[in-house]
Amino acid sequence: MAMLPAARQLLLSNWIQPSSANEQQQQERAERMVREAIDGSTAFSGSTLKIYTKGSYPNNTNVRRDSDVDVVVELQDCQYYEYLEGRSPAGRKHSPYVGPWTPATWRSAVRAALEAKFGKDSVDTSGTVAINVSAVPNSRPSADVVPSFAFIRYDDPAGITFHEGSCVFPTDGAQKIQNWPRQQLRNGRNLNDRSGRRYKEYVRALKNAENRLSADQVIKDLPSYFMECLVYNVPVATLKYGSLDDGFRETLAYLWENLDNGVAYADWVEPNELKWLFKGHQKWSVGDGKDLVMAAWNYLGYGS
Template sequence: MAINEAQLTTWSSLGSVQQSAATYQTIRGVLDHKDSAYYPKLYQIFLQGSYGNDTNVWRDSDVDVVMRLTSVYYPDTSSLAPTEKANYDHARLPTDYSWALFKQEVAGWLTKNFGAGVDASGKAIYVPGSGNRRDADVLACAEHRHFITYPAIGNPSYREGIIFWKADGTQIINYPKQHSENCTTKHQNTKSYFKPTVRIFKNIRNRMIEDGRLQEGIAPSYFLEGMLYNVPTNLFGGSYQQTVINCFNHIYGLQDKSQLTCANGIHYLLRHGHSVCWPPDDHNTFMEAFKQFWNDY
């Protein structure tokens, strides 16, 4: 039987807002302090993840903060014609600063301010919570530019993202600002149904994990947002129950899911062996578990 509207309304609600906002302001204040080694460099600080996209639920803990170095960028010139690549090579200036040094300095500054519990061994720098401050993950990254054109005269055009490397040397390129902007546009176009629907799917995922129906890590929030981003706008609305049914049935019934994209509109959603894509087997596992949970509820 279907899950009733009252329960879905509860699951659609935002999780902790004030505590996460206070955590972000505290972390941001430390990151942006003039005494840090990297302060003379150019950088941007912004939220990403569930708190940044207003899709957080009560079980969410970590506040995800992006610390993006912008005085140095890493290029992708593979789309440039040979003459434009030559223009780029001529204009490119050398630099003695790097993402690796930036991450090292950010981690050192966070450790100095928040103690030995700070852990920089993962892809993000973990800052443990204390008192009312939540745990936080600070992603130290650099600007990435995928150049589309590079004329001899005038400004080049490029797609702007972030880049960082995992401990094993794997390079990660992603587009958090495009993801956030597209989710907001989708939310507006669905008469404010998109983000509450994401929270419903996340809460159901969390219940399935608690009940032993789904393994932790099979359905990250980022990919759930991406999946629902692909649902046509007209399938949202009326009621949460009908919206959830419409969204699930649309994705479940697609014969070809290969062209679905992440919410950034750039990466494919479902691919094997890509760190920025959802493994299709994990997606299928989630969908079947969701179907069973819904029917058993």
């Protein structure tokens, strides 16, 4: 039976809601406790580091009952860098790092600090990227702690234009992962303002749709960041179109039309605007996007 417009409007109104006040307090507690764990360790004495959250929590795109926290522990002493593809340094000299921190020793020290704070049974190191601190029901959500390094990408041979980010080295030997959380935060806020808050509302709606559809095994489970990326590439005029229901229908229609085009999505980017959405090594594909959009369209009964 097709979903009636009134029922769809009510569902979307629920789906666009951010974390509840209680969930936000628990998220803040998880972040604070990770900071306390790192600050309380003598292993980092003399080193300069930054601790900050990234992902849906600081970007305010997380959905209710899905409130995990990503915390970056970023070493500033050792700075990695690359030049934009096709560029090469023009006689620039970078002093080599001679300190004690390698990806392995840095990860080990962060793990030890977390185990000292939370206990070994609460710290899971089986992941290749993040170290997970388990949730405590009604107290704090789980936290994915990412042992990272400062990273710079130079866009010209002279190194005049550059972007500051972060990088992490997976334990399975895969190539390092570059992240741009500050740019993602800034650009997301900008688009949300220009779209009358529709951007983050529709990100949450699409995340909720994916949660429902993957739980029902209609589609495979997809990274929540992928939904944020997809909606980021929708024009402001489409996001702002009509009512909440009308605008989400037009958003899904725009995504489908362009994903099914074969070339229209070639210049789509992640919200940081420093990485292509469908180029390079990604955890998703164009086909994943099409499956998600079509399944969401059918679930909400837009074609009926």
